[in-house]
Amino acid sequence: MNIKILIISEKVNLVRAHEQEPEGDVTLFATKTSVVAIDSLIKRRILRMIAGGEISFDQIVSQTGKAKSTISVHLRDLETAGLINSKPDPDDHRKRLLSMNSEPIGRLTNTDREYAEEYLYTKNGNLPFSEGDIASYFKYMLRVIRTEAMNLGMNIDPILERAGIRIGKVLAPLVADPTVAGKISKMNQFWQANGLGMINLVAEEPLTLRVEGCFECQDLPITGHGSCAFDIGVLSSLFAEEFQDQPEVVEVECYSSGFDHCTFVITSRNTLVPTGKYEEKSKGEVI
Numbered sequence: 001m002n003i004k005i006l007i008i009s010e011k012v013n014l015v016r017a018h019e020q021e022p023e024g025d026v027t028l029f030a031t032k033t034s035v036v037a038i039d040s041l042i043k044r045r046i047l048r049m050i051a052g053g054e055i056s057f058d059q060i061v062s063q064t065g066k067a068k069s070t071i072s073v074h075l076r077d078l079e080t081a082g083l084i085n086s087k088p089d090p091d092d093h094r095k096r097l098l099s100m101n102s103e104p105i106g107r108l109t110n111t112d113r114e115y116a117e118e119y120l121y122t123k124n125g126n127l128p129f130s131e132g133d134i135a136s137y138f139k140y141m142l143r144v145i146r147t148e149a150m151n152l153g154m155n156i157d158p159i160l161e162r163a164g165i166r167i168g169k170v171l172a173p174l175v176a177d178p179t180v181a182g183k184i185s186k187m188n189q190f191w192q193a194n195g196l197g198m199i200n201l202v203a204e205e206p207l208t209l210r211v212e213g214c215f216e217c218q219d220l221p222i223t224g225h226g227s228c229a230f231d232i233g234v235l236s237s238l239f240a241e242e243f244q245d246q247p248e249v250v251e252v253e254c255y256s257s258g259f260d261h262c263t264f265v266i267t268s269r270n271t272l273v274p275t276g277k278y279e280e281k282s283k284g285e286v287i
Contacts (some may be wrong), residue, residue: 023041024110025039025107025109026038026107027044027047028104028105029047029105030104031102033082036102037108042070042074047084050084051100053099053269054098055097056089057071057072060075082102083101084099085100085101086098104158105158105159106156106158106159107155107157108153111155112155113152115150115223116147133195135215138215139195142216142230143220146220156229160229160230164230164237165246167234168234169237171190171234172237172241181201181204195215197213197214197218198212207242207267208265208266209264214228214254214262216228216231217255222255222258224256226256226257228254228264231251231262232249232251235266236248236249243266243268246269250264
């Protein structure tokens with residue numbers, strides 16, 4: 001696999017954790033033949049828009065507020081790098097539709113490094129998990145992997161989410177039920193039996209779940225933003241049948257944001273997540 005470097009700054013600067021597109025961060029994308037690094041804010045925003053599904057040039061211009069000439073340059077760079085594809089719009093051959101030809105695999109960032117360092121070490125003689133408890137051992141292993149990556153300036157959320165999607169497909173038959181409430185009850189039983197936490201149904205419209213004792217993030221440092229990428233992947237697979245496709249899973253509350261639980265809102269990918277009831281309590285955005 002080739003490594004391409006596209007418009008990379010020499011230095012990654014410390015940024016505020018709550019910014020959705022931090023200045024100075026570098027996002028890594030993988031195609032079938034290369035890995036491409038992007039540090040341009042507008043290019044990363046365009047890629048995030050295209051990742052949501054096919055989109056037209058005019059829609060990108062409208063949503064970014066940038067000049068057509070500026071967007072044309074960015075799209076040409078992204079297509080040359082192999083990150084996106086374009087094709088004629090079947091409804092209007094004068095226009096083109098853009099789609100993704102790559103997947104995000106991580107982000108180089110200094111955002112969480114200061115929070116991670118103190119979590120990397122344990123005091124001599126203190127076992128960081130319960131002896132004989134396999135669940136607490138694996139929670140500890142996951143915490144070490146996450147905090148080691150954070151301390152080195154690497155956000156691995158895209159990899160964790162993809163892993164969660166794969167594992168969710170394996171778990172789906174174990175919690176299958178004709179009703180949403182029945183499925184969540186079976187999920188809760190599985191989670192508790194394996195030391196993963198407790199799942200409660202908050203609302204069915206939009207589908208909202210609250211997780212107590214979340215195995216993924218409860219022991220992570222408070223960074224001001226959500227940290228449950230793996231859970232997001234698992235939930236998107238578990239509810240794919242109900243939404244007839246991989247749904248949109250948004251974590252609106254998280255232990256890493258300073259809460260004593262995690263809350264996930266699950267909707268169709270074409271539906272905006274209503275965040276009003278969480279706005280006053282939220283201590284940070286999911287990056």
